[in-house]
Amino acid sequence: MTATVEAAAPAAPAKGERASQILQHHGALMVLAATVLIGAIAFDSFATPQNAANIAVSSSFIAIIAIGMTFVIISGGIDLSVGSSFVLAGVLAAYGSRYGVLVALLLPLAVCGTIGLVQGLLVARTGMAPFIVTLAGLLGMRGLMLAVSGEGANTYLVEDDAFASLGQASFLGLTVPVYITLGLFVLGAILLQRTGFGQSVYAIGGNEEAAALMGVPVARVKTLVYVISGLLAGLAGALNAARLSSGVTILGAGLELDVIAAVVIGGTLLTGGAGGLTGTMAGVLLLGVIQSLINQVGTLTSSFQQVVSGAFLALVVVVQRLLHRAQHLS
Amino acid sequence: MADTAAVLPKPLGSRTRALAWLQRYGVYASVLALLLFNVAFTPHFLEVANFRTQLIQVAPIVIVSLGMALVIGTEGIDLSVGSVMALSSAMVVLYLGYGAPVAIVAALVAGAIVGASGGALVAYAGVQPIVATLALLVGIRGLANVLVPQLTEFRNPTLITLGSRSVLGLPLVVIIAAVLTAVVAFVVKRTIFGRQLVAVGGNRAAAKLSGLPVRRILVTVYVLSGLLAAVAGVLATARLQASDPTSLGLLMELSAITAVVVGGTPLTGGRVRVLGTVMGALLIQLLQATLIKHNLPQSWTQMVQAVIILAAVYAARGRKK
């Protein structure tokens, strides 16, 4: 009874609210701009087209996965299995490349999509917590990857040139995956912002019960976001195999964390219901730029990157909580 | 919330009862079944040396799982435990110059500090446990790598003793794990803190209304988890006579969560099963050993473990309140 009354919000929007919303939606973009500026001032070799291209290329794989993760997180879920999907897909793509480019692409997509579907069904139909379902998915897919690759001993080489060029061919200094990322970003943004499905994702993450009352097919939408996430992680893995010309088995552990960090830093709330792909892209690029800066310094190891992402993630969630409280307390 | 239907206890169906039994005793039955299977089909299984190896290998998992069980008891989760192991290992190397005791204390303090940060994020900033400890997982692993960039070997007599000596035929590592299990069981069963942490997980509103220091309890729980993970890290480092922050404790959070959940502690909190958790850790270890001994590769272990987690969570689903 009291809870209801306490939920009363101030009638007039608080003055700080506008500012806090801007910070929520565009904080990552602002920090990105500032970081780039600092980098450009501090290092001569930072603000070069070459370096920008490098950042774009190396960020593109995480970006593709992050697009799917954004859907999942906006729906109020989380997908910890994407790192495993990514690696599994790479191995499957390299293995499949002996049968041609089509198999090299479709095999990993089919497998990762199916596992996404199973995870989605478990989350949507049994009410098990997404993190535990996808944690099991993470383990299971690692196991599957090891099984496929002879316990990690076999590294399949990409044997199809057409497939390899998907990862390596470049146009205007940027490789194909960068363009694919851009395409997916545009498609994803349209799907999320401008279709009934996208609005359903927001509605479910914002208030699942209300969404159901408003006629949203909750279980179907929830299942689909995990399928999307699985497919995109699979695609990223396949493209990465094409880039490296082999299905490397050791990469990708912990990738899910970078992806989640990027999405959250981009302003998507882990509680669901809010966020967007523009922020996610800014988050991915921010992490990429920081990585690049760390490389510029030279004396710092790449592990420093993890410290920064971890600290950033913690900072962002705390700021989000504070903003949330500011918006909800009168 | 005042749904009348939910207030009244529903009659338990036989399926529900079977699931309840499975959640409570499934782990014991599984461990027993695996033991019997191995006795019957695995050559050399009953030898002392084999048991020693199994126990030594399971000890760090047990220690980390104890902390995880406490955290899960409060309806939380701690994903940072593997990274804390790596950090404590790095601290051991960094401070070994001042002697082993200083190095060990430094490692434990580092673990406690990480735990306190996670606890503060959860209790005071109101961040979801999974996110708070995810940030620590990433950051602390990175920090450990920054501190000790590559595999570093060392020789230190104290640490050799700690890692490899036996007392009365039992490896010291195993004794430490057993003692810590007893201590945690005592804390859960007999101390104010133990009762209070279970109450916080069981019904936070009621705990608050009963005057419990909810925030302090939460922070303490994460500190203990960090501390126990650090102990496991120190022991693993001592055993290896080397520190490898890149790989030490990798995916440990998964094993620990599996052990806890399989052991009958629900993810929804309000209950801590210490013995069940130890059994859960043993189950994972035995499973791995069984599969390896029968020439089934590592990949099988992980896939089977995935199925076990799902089954355990499915059995525990929605049976809390």
Added chain:
Amino acid sequence: MTDGPAPVLEARGISKGFPGVLALDGVSFRLAAGEVHALVGENGAGKSTLIKVLTGVHQPDRGELRLHGGQVSFGTPLEAQRAGISTIYQEVNLVPQMSVAHNLLLGREPRGRLGVIDASRLNALAADLVAGMGLRLDVRRPLRSLGMGAQQMVALARAVSIDARVVIMDEPTSALEPREVDTLFGVISDLRAQGIAVVYVSHRLEELYRICDRVTVLRDGRVAHTGPLGELERVKLIALMLGRDTTDVRLRGQTEFAGRHTAKNGQPVVEARALSRRHQLHDVSIRVRPGEVVGLGGLLGAGRSETAKAIAGALPFDGGAVVVAGHPVRKGSPSAAIRAGASLLPEDRKAEGIVPTMSVRDNIALAALPRLSRAGIVSEAKLDRVVATLMSRLRIKATSPHQKVSELSGGNQQKVLLARSLATGAKVLLLDEPTRGIDVGAKAEVQALIDELAAEGLGVLLISSDLEELVEGSDRVVVLRDGAVVGELSGDEVTEEAIMNAIAEGGGVDG
């Protein structure tokens, strides 16, 4: 009873039971087009069950629903909604983070080329909808950024725009500012003019008389009265809700309460001084002396629970002070209140009381652990003694102290919570509806226990919607309305009639 025009929605002889309770017992309800129909009743009267049956959340065991004369049955809330029955809940059932426009048109967004949502048409359409309700707001803003009143208006606009013929409003004004209430009533009048039927659930009598045409009073799962509201005196309405007849105040002896207690003179054991909290409490002052039972009267939502919670440290307040046994208590800290000697028995046993995963024993000891341990280690022997004493004294029926508390009956769970309070060494008990939802036998036992405890010198603040219980159990009754004290009765003044009059007339303090 064939008055008025043909009903839009009619419930005939609806019964709905849950294990152990018959929530609705042959309830019939007629709703005509263009009427605003008040649905009132105290907690447990069956109000919310009836609403849930009308909106497809529950399916009735017996009886039928008729919509526009044809029989219907709803499997889900969505089906009811598609048939034209919309509900506006207390907690607005929309998506707070989404924009007003997206909330209004979710699932029916206008499409542009390529089947993609046309954002500008979406916003224009939404703007038309809210303008149609006489509202002026920016539909691109997130719903969350609006006040509660405006959010409710948006929910109404959505309901009306999906062609609702019946709108059910459950306590719509509980979180609104007076100005927002006026706007809401304006909108309701418009709905009425459009021939939409409104079921209006509220316990605020002024509002009912302002806006409603007819009233149905539910009590104990049955219809106690139905008819035009204007002709019904306010006191009569209260009497109907509380199950009392103003002309026939029965003799004493219906409850287990023995009668007056001999309050010890001297300092009050607990004193609330001018407690205030935005929207909820206005200058509430109450004092309870040792050995005295002070009743807190009033209708649902009058601020009774809030007062008890504020005293117990469970609800922060903006102004005023709480003094327990002569010492001021830090506000907003349950542990400070417990240490000082004030212990709350919460209204919602399940959500705020029992810890379902723990045993009876651990539940009893929960708040008293610091007293039952040394150096952080619980003294099992001491704990066993305290628990055994309390269990036998309160006659708690459990197979053993180690039985799970969730397996006990409601009455015994309530006694466990009472034991938890006593174990803390409380000097004053704040009992919020201690006998609600427990069976008759347990109810009598709890009432007798309250008597005993008062006789032993504890101060008791008793909140009860059961007037009989309040009158027979209390030495004094403080009556609240709209968060303010509107009357205080003591000695022979404490009668059901006097309490009802106080609720109806107030002390000139009109919300």
